[in-house]
Amino acid sequence: MAQDKAISIEDAVGLIKDGDNVAFGGVLMNFKPIALMWEIIKQEKKDLTVTILTGNFGLDAMIGMGCVKALNTIYVGFENLGFAPNFQQRVQEGSLYMNEFTEMQWFWAMRASEMGLPFLPCRSGLGSELVEVNPYLSEFDFNGEKLIAVKAIEPDVTIIHSMVGDHSGTIQLERAKTYMEDTVARSVRKGGKVIVSVEKLVETDYIYKNPGNTILNSFEVDAVVEIPYGSHPGSVAPLYFNDMASQMNLSDVLKKEARLQRFFEKKIFAIKDRTEYLEKFNLKLGPWWEERK
Amino acid sequence: MVGGAQIGGLKMAEEYSISEIMVTSLADGIKSGDVIFQGAATPMPMVAIELARATHAKDTVYFSALGVSPRDPLNFEALLTDGLTEVLKKAKLTNYLFGREMWDEVNKGKLTLEFLRPAQIDKYWNCNNCVLYGEDRNFQKPKFRFPGGMAVSDAINLMERVILYTPAHRPRTFVDKVDFLMVKGYPLSKWRKENKLGNGPIKMVTNLCIFEPDPETSLMKIASIHPGVSLNEVLENTGFKPLIPKNIPETPKPTNKQLQLLRETIDPIGFRDLEFPELRMKVMARAAEKGINF
16 A cells, blocks of 8 residues: 555644745635644744745734745735735845745746756846846846846745645645646655645545546655645635635734734634634535545 | 816816726727736726727737636626635636746737736836835845735736836836836837847826837837826826927827716726725725625
8 A cells, every 4th residue: 555645734744844945835815725834833933935926814924923034925915905014024124035036937936946957047037136136036148148047946845735635645626727836846856845735635536536637646745634624714716715804804913913923822723623623714514525535 | 976076186077087087098008809917906907908898809818817718707896806716706717727827828929918007117117016225225124015026027028018007196106216126117129129028018007197108218208198187297296207298188088988888887886996095995885785895
């Protein structure tokens, strides 16, 4: 029998060391591995470099709770709900280092790593001062043509959230596809760890029914954690959608350090397991979760 | 719609609002056949795209951050309110989460137009959505940190055309020189052709006027001023001296047909006003009456 990669959320996050570069999948509030982010905060991880396309509530909470030292990103904010207060404050006071990319450059940095190449070239960023402030970027000449070289970001740990996974680490999506979660997972450095939280842990017989749904093969994944509503209060569309009431509450909580501490102690750390979390936030496991075995 | 009310320095005419003349000016920039990429949380362009699709540019693909809609209205109500992914419940999409591969198509020029709102722009159309500097000009310890450039630089560099807009024409947005050169403007320039880049920003629509680039120098030039606005008002609210043509045209007013479409079919709730902070509460109240909550 293949190695059982299904482990607890505590053990999965235990794979992360202080000071690691950790990459997260998800775009805006869709497919963000929020439950794993909360566990990172609970385990008091320190000095992380976070690589994330767009950072929202999860990232701002990690920053506010003291887990993050540096960022590789294109945006940190709450869209219509405003600025991310902890991100903004810490960058302005000089205690959070910001490597800013354009969206294409960020994808190129991750794709280069995914492809096992040192860099990828692009035209995006020609003439920009981003080249001067982001060490991953440099201008070069190719047969007389000016291009930007985007150096591969090689995370120590990559973390994504998906719908279905089996004990061997095969990961699937249903009625959806990845924005770039497979790229993020595969961008991990040689010897690094790939952690995937899934809505439902299934037997491999279930995977056999739709092998075309697979986004990551078992040999590409180190740990699978079953976490229903693992992106809550964000979405895993079309399975579930944003919990706007919880998001608005979070956007408020994040503004005051004392409130943020209290929120995590009372509302998150005090919860003993996922069943209690689902009850507290009134989240129902409908037929989708029941039918998959 | 509110006769005589004063918003952003402009007295509104009796028969249309500032957001309406901005929306029709944005829609004028759309050509049939355009493949438009439009990011989230930009209500005026979203409304303008649907207006163009209902009038002069029916054959236009609307490509949002999360989905592609070649034909049916994308339902910006869903995009703006319950969270981006709600669009899946309400809109007819032919693709979903088309992220990474999109950039390959941008490189090859398959996406033709995007509307963007810069935080800071200068006379050469250089834009900055990153930081405002203190005296030490330290990117890692700025005076003010914006959320980030997202894909603004990619679009301004690579897309065939970019149309900029801002509902708040003021000196701190229109500056002589940007604090941080996030993306170089220089529309239509030799520099762009030599580096195989797109045309860059070809228009800027504000609450007071429309700017276009001078084809020789790329400098920002007044293309038209909205009815009821004086040249002096434009100059007082611009942090540099733009090029001024001898005869300054007046921006065309929205037509009755456009106004009817906007108010009755495309945007009855008035999401186009969301970008004016002073009107935000009113829009939210109108939305709440229809059971749409933010």
